[in-house]
Amino acid sequence: MTSILICLVIFIGLLGLLKYLSHRRVKFHFRNLIAISLGVLFGWAIFKWVPENSYRELVYYFKTISNLYIRGLKLMIVPIVFISISYTLVRIKGEENIGKRFRQIITYFVLSVLGAGAIALIMAKSFHFEKLITIDPSITSNIAKGYSQRIDALSDASIGKVVYGLTQKIPTSIFEGFSDNNIVGTLVIALLVGLAIRKMRKRKPEEMTRAINGLSSLQVIINSMTTYIIKWTPYGVLALMTMAVAENGPTLFGYLLQFVGIAYLTMMLIFVMHLVILSFRGVKPWEQLKGMFPALITGFSTQSSGATLPVTIKSLEENCDVDAETASLTSSLGTTMGMNACGAMWPVFMIVLAVGVNNQMGLVSIDLTSAATIISMLLAVVISSFGIAGLPGTASFAAITAMTIMGVSPQVMGVVLTFVLSIDSLIDMGRTATNIFGVSSAATFISRSKK
Template sequence: MELWLTIAVIASVIVVAAILFWMQRKHLSFSVRVLTALGAGVALGFILQFFFDPESSVIVNAMEWVGIMGTGYVRLLQMIMMPLVFIAILTAFTRIKAAKDVGKISGLVIGMLIVTTIVAGAVGLTSASVFNLSADDIQVGSAEEERGASMEERYANIEADSLPQQIVQLIPTNPFQDLTGARATSTLGVVIFAAFLGIAYLGVRRKETEAAEMFEKITGAIFSVIMRVVTLILRLTPYGVLAIMTSTVATSDLGAVTTLGTFVIASYVALGVVFIIHLLILLFMGLSPIQYLKKAFPVLAFAFTSRTSAAALPMNIQTQKKLGVPEGTANFAGSFGLSIGQNGCAGVYPAMLAFMIAPTVGQNPLEPGFIAMLLAVIAISSFGVAGVGGGATFAAILVLSAMDLPIALAGLLISIEPLIDMGRTAVNVSGSMVAGIFTSKVKKDLNHDDYRNDELRIDGMESNS
């Protein structure tokens, strides 16, 4: 009986996937198909919750097969992520006219990412205060205790390292190892290595024109091939979103969500406020937030469901280009945003945890000195946060250890971590895109016609085949 029920669950997902394929054949827009997949995945997940226990063998076995479509899609994007980060940064240098522009673009992008992360930290503190969150109110079970112990063991070396040592460790000693994603900070290591190659190219361009031209052609050719691979993978987005969302909802512990509902609500209130701040920044620059929402929806929806801003990088860069951001700036903003100044993971989340945990050691989290120190630590610790699932935990460990707060208490929220991580990731991606738009606006090279053009959306990638 269980076998037939498992087959029925898998078949239900396949039927919805077939509908999405039919929508594609009818040339319905990419955004509509992603939204349909998102809604259908949520609905299907809740239906499965009604009939089956999330830990039942039927759901476990069925979701393993569904994972071929969902997890497989994410793994394909992760496969191309490191090569894309490397070649995107390198290509950005070859398409910059003057060497002085590199420093200006990098400074503006990183500056915007850090400032918005500090603001996000302040928003997280405020939300935690308004909802009166406290670690004492959370019930500790065996899963939470195991997670806390695991975090203490895994990050013991991080806690032992001084801040200067942590900064030095961001510098890659073996860039080829970082290209495999071997370290938590591998993404930033690849960015640094590619940046050094790019700076070297600018020096060669001044003295050896022919060599520079050949290098530019080779780099451009590799970039074109990588982006072609990206295009092929992105066509699978609606199916990936459907599978990921179905699995997430069907396997979620709704009881834990209810028990820790206040933290979930406080988190999404804070993340919503940060996202509104992103829109206000655009409005302040004289740009339409509505137009941004229209074009950014597919990548934000994917980031929300996949919980990995690294896998969303290809869509991130393409969306920025559709919004009128020059390719070089889009490459910088998207790549830097993977490991620097993630508004959700490195800003909101560590600040809320610090507010909750501080009273357990007799620290008043509303003291001005504590708040100032916390925001400073958040800004510094936001460098090197991994742009994959678990990056928020890494950021929280860095912040809590720097503030001398108990690390193990961060494991109390394990049961609702996936649900919160969805919103955090979407805000991370939005922050990097806004940084790219802001930089282009300040440099006066933002294409306003492209920004306003409704026809220039990520949907158009499919017609470029």
């Protein structure tokens, strides 16, 4: 009981320190960095000196702060996506510009996913991922049993049925589209509303003007709400980092160190890829990184590009000189497609790991050196990168889809996912930040192109 009280006093004191720094006008990204540092130190101290039974009680106080922050961000996902898409469609001049803008965004997403997938494949092969997993064939079925049962229900080897599955996400009612943070459903409804207003603008100018003014007013209100919630970021980051380190301790940084290190190195290369592309538009790498830093920190902490959406849009508009239409449209679409880490890097890693498991189990091997296999893998990655939700853990679903298209059996998938389970959360932090940076690069590139 004494250790709980001491930790609570320290935690409240750290929250108070962050509040003091806010009053002193310390820059937002500096406060986030300070929150991460304090969370790591405090979490490490808890792991080292606080008994496990005491921490189980203590963690609810940390979760209270993190839940207020994450749920506040998630609360804004649907209204932001709806307003961003519908109001952006209304404001874009010319029918041809709408199709052009969507083509630009989706083209950038597809090409960046292909680039990220190629980088991941080169890294996985260079560091011999196919040799990382060592298994005993006699106990393979027991290791993978739980996963394989779940995967059997999720996987489908038909590309046509994977594409059909995406259409199943289209809502059958307005309320369903807005429920449970259904991003695909919200996108569909927002597109229909925006296009309907554009179509009826000439026939019913007075009514449509009122509708547009209503969307504009609603956007102002939602932006104000979002800005207020974003101010909670340092407190949420402190709680999230404290729990991450307190629950894992040294294993957070040590277990499967080679795999974790290569994953982060690959993500750094994906960052470099985008920075090189942006340099052709005159964007300075440091300025882009600095401008997107609040969104990257938020994504790293929350492990959710969907929850980070309001911060992403705000960072693009205010720090990266991206016009509001492009920032809103690209960021909203980027919560369900074009994810360079979750939709490209992770599925490629899982496929290469699966090749090694296949070999050890004596199953039909996948030749990763053949052109046909590489092309099939990259196409599978592009398909799996569309329609996934920007929420923690969804990278595994993208990986399952890609592995299924490549013909990997559910049993092998189970072994692979079991291997990465314990360090998935740590890598997911970097995956989310990488996804967000890829989306922000698309918005910046397209905005600079338009200008």
